[in-house]
Amino acid sequence: MRDFTLTESTCDQAALVYARSKGWDEWFSNPTAGPWKRIKVPGVGDLAASGFGKIETRPDLILYYGNTDDKKVPVLTDPKILITESKDDIDKLDEEQLEKTCKNFLDIKIKLEVLIKTSTDKTLLRSADSINYICSYVVGNQPNISTKIDELKKIHFKFIDKSIFPNFVVIIIKKDGYELSTDILEISQNDTKPITSLEEIF
Numbered sequence: 669m670r671d672f673t674l675t676e677s678t679c680d681q682a683a684l685v686y687a688r689s690k691g692w693d694e695w696f697s698n699p700t701a702g703p704w705k706r707i708k709v710p711g712v713g714d715l716a717a718s719g720f721g722k723i724e725t726r727p728d729l730i731l732y733y734g735n736t737d738d739k740k741v742p743v744l745t746d747p748k749i750l751i752t753e754s755k756d757d758i759d760k761l762d763e764e765q766l767e768k769t770c771k772n773f774l775d776i777k778i779k780l781e782v783l784i785k786t787s788t789d790k791t792l793l794r795s796a797d798s799i800n801y802i803c804s805y806v807v808g809n810q811p812n813i814s815t816k817i818d819e820l821k822k823i824h825f826k827f828i829d830k831s832i833f834p835n836f837v838v839i840i841i842k843k844d845g846y847e848l849s850t851d852i853l854e855i856s857q858n859d860t861k862p863i864t865s866l867e868e869i870f
Contacts (some may be wrong), residue, residue: 672846674808676756679841680728682848683752683806687731692750696730707780711789718783725772728754728806730780734795747799750837751776754806758816761805763823770827773803777832803828804837809851813840817853825857 672678677699684694696707706719707730720726734747753769755761761769784796805820807813817838824836835856842849 674756674841674843676728676754678848679756679806679808680754682841682850683754683839684729684731686850687750690733692731692733694729695732695749696727698726698728707783709780709783709787710792711787712783713788714786717786725768725775727751727772727776730776734792734799747795748802749777749780749799750802750804752804752806752839756808758805758807758810758813758820761807761820761823763826766820766823767827770803770824770829773833774829777801801833802835802837803833804839806839806841809840809842817855821855821857830857 680697680699684697688694695709696705706715709718712718729750729752731750731752732748733750751773753761753772755765780801781796784792784799787793810816820838828836835854838853838855840851840853842851
């Protein structure tokens with residue numbers, strides 16, 4: 669088998685494959701040098717509203733997780749949406765990049781809220797106000813990753829609206845020979861227990 673390096677696209681795909689194995693749905697992906705497309709929100713058929721303009725900033729992944737309860741009128745229990753920026757090298761998440769990315773996290777959340785409220789999927793629509801929106805970063809592993817994440821944390825909370833996104837997630841893609849594995853870290857500003865509770869589902 670031919671060896672490979674951890675590119676941004678490889679990291680993205682590794683995170684996506686792992687997320688799918690845990691029950692997450694892919695609502696959007698933005699492959700490097702690949703075609704951009706619309707956000708696939710269930711029950712939304714408006715191509716113009718769910719798509720992106722040519723100069724509009726897009727995330728790399730939007731992932732959705734939700735379990736339906738057993739009630740006669742079903743709702744989703746603790747639904748989550750993960751909005752992701754991916755880089756092969758965490759050093760690329762510098763101040764200039766994060767200022768744009770943090771603004772995009774909020775822009776995408778607003779876009780998704782509008783789309784979901786137009787959905788014909790009644791279960792999703794009933795759960796619109798209970799969705800937990802989480803911003804995240806996918807990065808390739810490196811020897812000093814812990815130090816780099818500490819720096820990422822400082823810059824991220826400099827630009828993010830903490831009243832909307834009180835914590836964030838880092839998904840680390842590790843390469844061992846030809847095998848890829850995934851570690852997930854939930855990070856809050858004050859080092860308290862984050863509220864996203866992703867350990868069991870990612």
